[in-house]
Amino acid sequence: MKKNIEVVPYDARWPEQFELLAASIRETLGEHCLEVHHIGSTAVPGLSAKPKIDVMCVIDQLEYSFPLEKIGFEFGGEWNIPLRYGFRYRSEDLKVNLHVVEKDHGFIELNLTFRDYLRENDEARLEYDRLKYDLLQDPTSYERGSFGLPIYTLRKDALIKRFLERTGYTGLNLNFCAHNREREEHHRILGTEISQNAEADHHFILYCGSQIIGAAHVEFLSETECALRSFAIDAPYQGKEYEAQMRKRLEKWLRQKGRKML
Numbered sequence: 001m002k003k004n005i006e007v008v009p010y011d012a013r014w015p016e017q018f019e020l021l022a023a024s025i026r027e028t029l030g031e032h033c034l035e036v037h038h039i040g041s042t043a044v045p046g047l048s049a050k051p052k053i054d055v056m057c058v059i060d061q062l063e064y065s066f067p068l069e070k071i072g073f074e075f076g077g078e079w080n081i082p083l084r085y086g087f088r089y090r091s092e093d094l095k096v097n098l099h100v101v102e103k104d105h106g107f108i109e110l111n112l113t114f115r116d117y118l119r120e121n122d123e124a125r126l127e128y129d130r131l132k133y134d135l136l137q138d139p140t141s142y143e144r145g146s147f148g149l150p151i152y153t154l155r156k157d158a159l160i161k162r163f164l165e166r167t168g169y170t171g172l173n174l175n176f177c178a179h180n181r182e183r184e185e186h187h188r189i190l191g192t193e194i195s196q197n198a199e200a201d202h203h204f205i206l207y208c209g210s211q212i213i214g215a216a217h218v219e220f221l222s223e224t225e226c227a228l229r230s231f232a233i234d235a236p237y238q239g240k241e242y243e244a245q246m247r248k249r250l251e252k253w254l255r256q257k258g259r260k261m262l
Contacts (some may be wrong), residue, residue: 005046005142005152007132012043017053019095025057028071033057033065034103039111041236044118048129053096054110054160058103062256064099073098080178081107082204082253106173106207113169124163131159146178154179160197161210170209172242174249177203185212192217192229206246208231213237214246218254226259 001181015038018179022036027033040045040054059065066084069075073096084107089096108142118125135141141152159178177183182205183194189212195201206214214237215218217229233242 005136005150006050007124007136008051009048009255010044010046011042014038014049014053017094018043018055021055023038024071025055025098027059028067029064032060034060035111035261037108039099039115040097041106041118042059043115044125046122047118047125048132055096055098056108057100058105058108059100060102062100062102068098069090078176079159080146080176082174082176082249083256088233091209106171110169110173113167114164114173117163117167128156128159128163131156146176149178157181157218157262164210171207172245172249174205174246174253175205175207177205182212186215189215189232189234190217199231204246204250206242206249208237208242213242216246216250218250220259221262224258224260226254227262 010225018038023037025036026033036259037043037056037058038053039056040052041049042053057065060086062083065087066075068087072091073089076086077087079086081131083101085100087098087100089098089172099107099111118128135152135155141150141155143151145151145154154247160183175182177186177194183203186203186205186252194203195217202218204214204216204218205212206216212234212257214231214233216231218226219229221228231243231246233246251261
């Protein structure tokens with residue numbers, strides 16, 4: 001299935017639209033809402049973007065985010081990142097992707113770092129802008145990959161990682177395997193193939209900055225139980241508490257799913 005992708009020049013109305021959204025989100029979530037940030041390309045003046053406002057809401061507990069449905073947001077699950085709730089708002093005049101995370105999630109620092117780097121670096125912003133239009137010339141960019149993500153989105157990953165390296169960003173992020181590089185690194189670190197049973201098997205990678213340093217495979221055995229089939233930190237990063245950090249994130253995700261590790 002192909003996805004329609006539209007990229008348009010920067011629209012000076014985007015910051016104002018964000019502010020209105022942020023006010024509505026704060027009012028709806030009340031004291032549970034800790035922060036609201038404008039992220040993504042629409043948050044970078046002068047950068048072309050898909051005409052969808054990306055908003056990040058930091059909340060005290062994920063389960064308190066569902067009142068957002070009362071103001072028109074549709075819950076979409078975690079998308080491709082554990083413990084990030086995705087909501088969509090679609091109307092004729094406004095399209096919004098809302099990302100909700102708790103305050104200790106690595107998604108926060110990663111997105112603010114990338115946004116601020118583009119805001120402060122004209123050359124990088126222009127390079128990212130050109131890449132978007134170049135990708136749209138390739139018909140395969142409109143096809144969907146893992147987790148329903150457009151190939152267009154996945155092909156921006158290498159440049160995004162290069163920009164993050166320039167910032168010195170070294171934050172930790174647990175992701176589901178979503179594209180070829182992540183699958184290749186998962187296989188290299190664990191030495192096992194990724195299974196195709198999406199209902200039972202869940203494959204993770206741990207990022208340190210832009211580098212993949214860990215991998216894991218969790219199998220759901222029943223409605224409440226699961227097994228850690230394989231887990232490893234890449235050799236150069238062993239002995240530096242990364243194993244404990246990855247396990248902590250996996251265990252939190254499993255608790256949120258109501259699963260007990262055997």
